[in-house]
Amino acid sequence: MSSSDRVLNAGVLGATGTVGQRFIVLLSQNPMFRIHSLGASERSSGKPYSSATKWKMSELMPTDARNVVVKSCDPALFAGCDVIFSGLDASVAGDIERAFFEANFAVFSNAKNYRMTPNVPLCVPVVNTDHYALIAGQRAEMGLTKGFIVTNSNCSTSGLVVPLKALQDKFGPLKRVVVTTLQAISGAGYPGVASLDILDNIVPLISGEEPKIEEEVLKILGGINADASACAPLSDLRVSATCNRVPVVDGHTECANVEFAGTPPTIDEIKQCLREYTCEAQTLGCYSAPAQVIHVTEEEDRPQPRLDRNAGEGMSVTVGRIRPCPVFHVKFTLLVHNTVLGAAGASILNAEYAAKKGLI
Amino acid sequence: MSSSDRVLNAGVLGATGTVGQRFIVLLSQNPMFRIHSLGASERSSGKPYSSATKWKMSELMPTDARNVVVKSCDPALFAGCDVIFSGLDASVAGDIERAFFEANFAVFSNAKNYRMTPNVPLCVPVVNTDHYALIAGQRAEMGLTKGFIVTNSNCSTSGLVVPLKALQDKFGPLKRVVVTTLQAISGAGYPGVASLDILDNIVPLISGEEPKIEEEVLKILGGINADASACAPLSDLRVSATCNRVPVVDGHTECANVEFAGTPPTIDEIKQCLREYTCEAQTLGCYSAPAQVIHVTEEEDRPQPRLDRNAGEGMSVTVGRIRPCPVFHVKFTLLVHNTVLGAAGASILNAEYAAKKGLI
Amino acid sequence: MSSSDRVLNAGVLGATGTVGQRFIVLLSQNPMFRIHSLGASERSSGKPYSSATKWKMSELMPTDARNVVVKSCDPALFAGCDVIFSGLDASVAGDIERAFFEANFAVFSNAKNYRMTPNVPLCVPVVNTDHYALIAGQRAEMGLTKGFIVTNSNCSTSGLVVPLKALQDKFGPLKRVVVTTLQAISGAGYPGVASLDILDNIVPLISGEEPKIEEEVLKILGGINADASACAPLSDLRVSATCNRVPVVDGHTECANVEFAGTPPTIDEIKQCLREYTCEAQTLGCYSAPAQVIHVTEEEDRPQPRLDRNAGEGMSVTVGRIRPCPVFHVKFTLLVHNTVLGAAGASILNAEYAAKKGLI
Amino acid sequence: MSSSDRVLNAGVLGATGTVGQRFIVLLSQNPMFRIHSLGASERSSGKPYSSATKWKMSELMPTDARNVVVKSCDPALFAGCDVIFSGLDASVAGDIERAFFEANFAVFSNAKNYRMTPNVPLCVPVVNTDHYALIAGQRAEMGLTKGFIVTNSNCSTSGLVVPLKALQDKFGPLKRVVVTTLQAISGAGYPGVASLDILDNIVPLISGEEPKIEEEVLKILGGINADASACAPLSDLRVSATCNRVPVVDGHTECANVEFAGTPPTIDEIKQCLREYTCEAQTLGCYSAPAQVIHVTEEEDRPQPRLDRNAGEGMSVTVGRIRPCPVFHVKFTLLVHNTVLGAAGASILNAEYAAKKGLI
The missing domain is CATH 3.40.50.720 (NAD(P)-binding Rossmann-like Domain)
Known part of the structure; x- marks a missing residue:
């Protein structure tokens, strides 16, 4: 056995x-x-x-x-x-x-x-x-x-790297990513965020969070060295993160602008790439692996934390609003359940x- | 008289x-x-x-x-x-x-x-x-x-252009701006946003809002033509906006990443520039002109809508978290009272x- | 079959x-x-x-x-x-x-x-x-x-009658009930309550709701007449309801003050009575019948809508804060999932x- | 001077x-x-x-x-x-x-x-x-x-006693009062209530609050003894309070059911009494005394905390929904600014x- x-x-x-x-x-x-x-x-x-x-x-x-x-x-x-x-x-x-x-x-x-x-x-x-x-x-x-x-x-990194990995695998290296997050209060633990700070309010800082995202993405999307003794983070990708706390119980929303290093794919190719993305944990039949790693939503007002955080029992990432970016190549909004796939x-x-x- | x-x-x-x-x-x-x-x-x-x-x-x-x-x-x-x-x-x-x-x-x-x-x-x-x-x-x-x-x-444009104008006047043309907004419900009128859409939730779309910001900024920051018969919008600045509705009554929060066309100023020069910015409506003694057009906050968890939206009786813009951007030159978060300066x-x-x- | x-x-x-x-x-x-x-x-x-x-x-x-x-x-x-x-x-x-x-x-x-x-x-x-x-x-x-x-x-009646029925069955007729509700927005449908009416706010009226509670309780707790041709509502019980809308997605909270017609039971007898209450739908093995009709909570800050609304898959009622009432005999707070047991x-x-x- | x-x-x-x-x-x-x-x-x-x-x-x-x-x-x-x-x-x-x-x-x-x-x-x-x-x-x-x-x-007592005092002065002693409160988070100080406890939620307990209301009302509505050496609280009035914390920043809402000791006035007499109520602090010209002690609102969905808490610069009490009570004589809902008149x-x-x- x-x-x-x-x-x-x-x-x-x-x-x-x-x-x-x-x-x-x-x-x-x-x-x-x-x-x-x-x-x-x-x-x-x-x-x-x-x-x-x-x-x-x-x-x-x-x-x-x-x-x-x-x-x-x-x-x-x-x-x-x-x-x-x-x-x-x-x-x-x-x-x-x-x-x-x-x-x-x-x-x-x-x-x-x-x-x-x-x-x-x-x-x-x-x-x-x-x-x-x-x-x-x-x-x-x-x-x-x-x-x-x-x-x-x-928790925010967890959501962001999923579509980035799919895009990198399919279309080659990424060059620049700007991401702004709207993060749920459950990410701060208990008692965590005071209610006077978040009712009818936004807190535009999560201490220490932005550098974590900016460096963790490079390690996760990178490889390991030849003798498997150390990871080999990406050195050519630049990431800029801005993190906000919002009055939502569970589910981090992230707005990403992405630039490819090479010729950018079309919006349709991006959607197809995200929909088709699979991982080895699925192939092996792991119990908690989601049936669909990335849910691509065509409804223009999604993803929304209350409606989408439980997709794939909280183990899927939902990506929507995939559209051209006037500054980079593509922009989209993703949602990750911060205490499930995010923790x-x-x-x-x-x-x-x-x-x-x-x-x- | x-x-x-x-x-x-x-x-x-x-x-x-x-x-x-x-x-x-x-x-x-x-x-x-x-x-x-x-x-x-x-x-x-x-x-x-x-x-x-x-x-x-x-x-x-x-x-x-x-x-x-x-x-x-x-x-x-x-x-x-x-x-x-x-x-x-x-x-x-x-x-x-x-x-x-x-x-x-x-x-x-x-x-x-x-x-x-x-x-x-x-x-x-x-x-x-x-x-x-x-x-x-x-x-x-x-x-x-x-x-x-x-x-x-x-309303979102109203807040964004204020620091951009100050920077452009002082440091020359801007090249690229990525902005993500967290907008209050009062911007949608009454009955406006349904409570089931916004309690414990974010709506990642405000229909038609992003193109407005992307083009209005160019007109406002631009000039007028030689015979004053038409405006002359900027043609070299590119703006990418992502707009979200959040559970806040009044006050739009905007996270901006900015690239200068020329040599970028230091963070301290930027802060000083924003603090010193004045406008003709002040000089003329207009009743509603704020004493301080831009409030620069050094508190790292500000601006916050509930605490800062009434700065200058709602006619000032509050800018905080002014820091280097790993992708562009500078990033910061601003707050504007969407129904006062914004409307x-x-x-x-x-x-x-x-x-x-x-x-x- | x-x-x-x-x-x-x-x-x-x-x-x-x-x-x-x-x-x-x-x-x-x-x-x-x-x-x-x-x-x-x-x-x-x-x-x-x-x-x-x-x-x-x-x-x-x-x-x-x-x-x-x-x-x-x-x-x-x-x-x-x-x-x-x-x-x-x-x-x-x-x-x-x-x-x-x-x-x-x-x-x-x-x-x-x-x-x-x-x-x-x-x-x-x-x-x-x-x-x-x-x-x-x-x-x-x-x-x-x-x-x-x-x-x-x-939906509010649904929650209220459950403990009242248990008490009436065990301790005889009730004389007076004063109830104040704090009702979730999902009870108003979609688009229902405007967000400007409920963010950082309470609406102290739900049109037509109070008379419904006041008369429905009498019919439900009453019997039917001898030839089963009509119901026979209670005539000796008086109910006064006050209904509020609160910024909660699902789950109605109800604060009840109860007077018995006869000798009142002790608080412990009331708790035991509620815990032991069963119904025929359970006996018959109905799929949706909750294992426990009434959850009695001893934690003094419960029930809470976010934490207790899913008790019994939304088919149980949670009752807490059972304590003497200085004006009537007993007061308590209950919670019912308004769109499950309540609808x-x-x-x-x-x-x-x-x-x-x-x-x- | x-x-x-x-x-x-x-x-x-x-x-x-x-x-x-x-x-x-x-x-x-x-x-x-x-x-x-x-x-x-x-x-x-x-x-x-x-x-x-x-x-x-x-x-x-x-x-x-x-x-x-x-x-x-x-x-x-x-x-x-x-x-x-x-x-x-x-x-x-x-x-x-x-x-x-x-x-x-x-x-x-x-x-x-x-x-x-x-x-x-x-x-x-x-x-x-x-x-x-x-x-x-x-x-x-x-x-x-x-x-x-x-x-x-x-803070809750402060709001409740205002209409009760007006009624007692005009129509004689009260016999029983049942009150349920919906209290704002600012009453708990900072950091006070954790956001995980109050977003999409109600907390049905404010520790120690109910006995305070039940006994403070008796002292405030009572008199002082003959030699002015001690207060003389009411002994014939019974008050039952239930207190809830709700997701509101400022302003306590209170739902009261009131029974008079003697012949009850009509609803119109009650409204007139509340509207006409004045106090000595007004007569003396105190700066903070509100022009109108009690605002009686005829709009059936008022008072609301966001809209009414600043009545009289926070020093007035707003009373609405004055209507007959099927159990006692009258019921109504009041609003008090908990950190202004309430503190x-x-x-x-x-x-x-x-x-x-x-x-x-």
């Missing part, structure tokens, strides 16, 4: 936070995983999950999590877990994730700490699973048999992929 | 609509004007303004408008008016505004119908009042002594300017 | 409206029904459902509805339907529903037109399915073999119940 | 908080006061107000406050102040306000700490300034010449009144 056929025991770090709660909802519906261990801060440890958590999901708390006793995030307490999902805050994720990695766990992280580390895959699972080739080197360096770290990207869902599909490839 | 010293009798067309209501609020506070006549559709005519109008302003309805009996929009009924403000919908504005113009009225219009007509000033009063030189030609062509039409621009307030200041210049 | 075991062909009238769209979503997930025919206004008829409809649900449009060609609402065109669900507007529902009834169809209506007709069940399916005894009389009067009309109640879901469960009882 | 004719030096405690910011806005517009000293926590002291404060008002920060250096809340540092306004949080207000009182300052407090102290006026300045008679006793007890404490009420504005008018009466 291959590892991909058995149910994997999942540990979730940062389980009581917003990303952690999304992990719980998604794992409880996923036949490949069983919720085994939940980790959080000392304040929560020792309590059943239901009382340790201020639940904020629209879905009811899954029954298979309610009574799990929360632990502190110590690898010694997570024996029996096949895979570790981390929804930890960046302020603590660095040390804890490293400890789990060194303790030979397969770690899937949402935190930013290791995203730009050269031998760590920064993986949007519908885009660049070829970066998993870095894992062998990670293990060799540390003398590990099973441990590794895979990170997923910033917990990406980690889970990353783990499914790793299991299918025999890495777990 | 010069015309600018007497109180002018104002007529308002489309007085019961959203723009019309803003006209009423602003005129009631303005010592240069007296609300004289109010025009609306046949359905409203004959009724006192207070009962003809579904009032939607946060300010209480001014007492000097409550009992004015609404008329139909027939020039013969507006004798005694020195100036006509039109908040009419584009579907009817074309014929009605022309009729008032031909009947020798000074018409200040918010509608799009005549904005791109070559001999009609498309005037943001803190930007391009030099286009008033077209008025002499308008009158000559029609044999009028007092009549003319001045339009103001689309009724601009018309009123246009009229004040015209009066100061002896055109009314 | 009993009728309840076969799949029933469903026709939906008013299929393109907000309630109609909810019918489509719920029916597509329900194994007891097959979407057979869709009716709407003349403007839509002849078009595939996907192009006739401005879809506003968060769920994607079900594939089994997309290509159904919309018909006009003529009974002759609905041959083959076992059951008719009406989401028609009250302005047209009266005549059309009557025509289907007279054409021998089983009609389940959301409109107000026949709610107070004495021999028509006004049925909240988790509360008063005993009123189905009126159907025999309906048929006899018209000489029909299969036709009848069952209505469901106003389309109630009709569907009503139909399931009728099928189980052999009435379809 | 009477004390009411000179400009008073004002100190503001808790000046950087939400209530403190409202004090700054209102005082800067008020000719009776000069902003003299600003106090806040140790963290802020020593900094200019503009840098110590995260400004959240829609009005720009007044220039006369920007450069005031913030102090710690020590009475010794406030020499030169004629009056002290406290916007302190209840957690620290008790000790600090007492220290200022004992240091012989006239203290006007928004905190709850001394509201129910028998010899402290709990004063809504358009309702019960007769309670100022308690001040002589306060001073005598402590041997003070100038010091006293006056508190204002909870800082009330304190300021209380101080104006005290000055007019020679108490400062």
Whole structure:
């Protein structure tokens, strides 16, 4: 029996936070995983999950999590877990994730700490699973048999790279991308954004977000070097991002202007390219892989967060308003579910992929 | 006594609509004007303004408008008016505004119908009042002594051109501008945007808005031809606009990326340039001219619509997040009060300017 | 094979409206029904459902509805339907529903037109399915073999009567109820509430809603007369309702103050009573009957619409903040999903119940 | 020259908080006061107000406050102040306000700490300034010449008591009041309510709020005892309050059901009574006293927070939907600006009144 056929025991770090709660909802519906261990801060440890958590999901708390006793995030307490999902805050994720990695766990992280580390895959699972080739080197360096770290990207990056990857694969390198985001409040966690800051208002800054997008895109759309010891980010693409917080619960909207390095395709060719885009996670039959990676909408007032964020159970990206750009070649608007494909869902599909490839 | 010293009798067309209501609020506070006549559709005519109008302003309805009996929009009924403000919908504005113009009225219009007509000033009063030189030609062509039409621009255009004009005046021509807007619901009138479309949501389309911005900017930032018979729009600047509707009551936020044609200034030079920008309406002492045309904010999470839309009583533009752009030269975020500088307030200041210049 | 075991062909009238769209979503997930025919206004008829409809649900449009060609609402065109669900507007529902009834169809209506007709069940399916005894009389009067009309109640009434029924059954008659509602915008259809009326705002009126609640409660909590020819509304209970529209997409919140006619129970007895409440639709195994009719929450800041509206797939009522009332005996806050148990879901469960009882 | 004719030096405690910011806005517009000293926590002291404060008002920060250096809340540092306004949080207000009182300052407090102290006026300045008679006793007890404490009420109480007082004065004692509130987020301060709790949502609990309303109403509508040593709250009125937080920035909406102890007046008599209600602060010509204490609106969908909260510059209460109650005698909906009449504005008018009466 291959590892991909058995149910994997999942540990979730940062389980009581917003990303952690999304992990719980998604794992409880996923036949490949069983919720085994939940980790959080000392304040929560020792309590059943239901009382340790201020639940904020629209879905009811899954029954298979309610009574799990929360632990502190110590690898010694997570024996029996096949895979570790981390929804930890960046302020603590660095040390804890490293400890789990060194303790030979397969770690899937949402935190930013290791995203730009050269031998760590920064993986949007519908885009660049070829970066998993870095894992062998990670293990060799540390003398590990099973441990590794895979990170997923910033939530806005996750949406943006999907159509960009499709375009790059089909029409060759991109030259310049200008993107302006309208990001949902759930991306800031809880309590996160104060209501006085966002009711009848826009906040035109998300601290640290723009540089993340501008550099993560280059790594994800790039390749890896010849001996698979490090990633090889793109050096010829320039990206400029502007990020706004808007009064929307879930779903990031992104307005992109794109210039190709070579002869640009027509609008129809672009639409067809996006519609036809597929990824290896689909081919392998991963449970969370969306049937359609990119939904291209012809309705001129779409995508909209409330209506489109659940496309593909939150794992698809919806792209609309594909039209010529008077300054570059094409402009379009995309929508990504920021806590599914943009966070917990990406980690889970990353783990499914790793299991299918025999890495777990 | 010069015309600018007497109180002018104002007529308002489309007085019961959203723009019309803003006209009423602003005129009631303005010592240069007296609300004289109010025009609306046949359905409203004959009724006192207070009962003809579904009032939607946060300010209480001014007492000097409550009992004015609404008329139909027939020039013969507006004798005694020195100036006509039109908040009419584009579907009817074309014929009605022309009729008032031909009947020798000074018409200040918010509608799009005549904005791109070559001999009609498309005037943001803190930007391009030099286009008033077209008025002499308008009158000559029609044999009028007092009549003319001045339009103001689309609400998003109104905000964007202000810093662009300051930069162009100081640092020479611009080459490319990419702008993404987050526009308030009041811009769509009443009932306008359905609540099911905008609560917990973004609408990524405002029909017809993007081409307006892309072409109006060129006309406003351009000049007029040698014999002042027509405007001379810029031909070397390219503008790409993407417009979104967001759940904000008043105040359009705009994220702009700008490339200069020549050597770009530093960020500090740009800030200084914007801070020092002045316009002739200020010099002339127009009542509605803001003390500061552009507020440059150093707080990194500003401008915000709820906090900044009333800067300069809604007649200033607030610009923040001025920083280098990895793709072009500079990017920044601006905020404009869409129904004040972006609509009724601009018309009123246009009229004040015209009066100061002896055109009314 | 009993009728309840076969799949029933469903026709939906008013299929393109907000309630109609909810019918489509719920029916597509329900194994007891097959979407057979869709009716709407003349403007839509002849078009595939996907192009006739401005879809506003968060769920994607079900594939089994997309290509159904919309018909006009003529009974002759609905041959083959076992059951008719009406989401028609009250302005047209009266005549059309009557025509289907007279054409021998089983009609389940959301409109107000026949709610107070004495021999028509006004049925909240988790509360008063005993009123189905009126159907025999309906048929006899018209000489029909299969036709009848069952209505469901106003959306706010639907939520309120559930705990009231549980309390009345256990502790005897109620004397006085004061209820204030905070109702979601989806209850007003599309375009419905203008965004300028509800962003950063409350509308303290829902036209005609308060009398509906005040009289529908009496009919639903009452019985039927001896020969089952008419309902027998309560005459000793007095209800006072105040209705507000709030900026919430789905889910009506209702704050109730209740006085018992007799000795009041304790708060703990009330909680236990609500938790233990069951209904016949559950016993019969109806697909849409919630596992738990009433969720009693002990968290003091619940129920909340975003977090609790999907309890029991929208078919449960959540009741919280059960505490003594200084003026009456008890006060509490309840939440009902206004378009599920409060509208389309109630009709569907009503139909399931009728099928189980052999009435379809 | 009477004390009411000179400009008073004002100190503001808790000046950087939400209530403190409202004090700054209102005082800067008020000719009776000069902003003299600003106090806040140790963290802020020593900094200019503009840098110590995260400004959240829609009005720009007044220039006369920007450069005031913030102090710690020590009475010794406030020499030169004629009056002290406290916007302190209840957690620290008790000790600090007492220290200022004992240091012989006239203290006007928004905190709850001394509201129910028998010899402290709990004063809504358009309702019960007769309670100022308690001040002589306060001073005598402590041997003070100038010091006293006056508190204002909870923000929801402030709105509710205004029409209740008018009705009680005209038609005699009330017997029972049931009130349900829909309260704005600004009432919770900053950061206050998390956006994830209130976007597309209602929070049906405001901790501790309901008992405050239920007991404060009795004190405010009551009198004082014979020797003016203590207040004499009503004992025969019963009040039941239910409080909700709603997604509105400013303005509390309250739905009230009222029963009179004696023969109830007609609806028209009630409307006339409310319209004709006046208070002593008006008679004395206090600057902040509204021209009309109660605005009675006949428009059936009013009051609305966005449209009516600024009535009387936020110092009026708007009452609408006055209609018979099927359970009690009358029901109506009222709106109060929660940070003006409901907080800082009330304190300021209380101080104006005290000055007019020679108490400062």
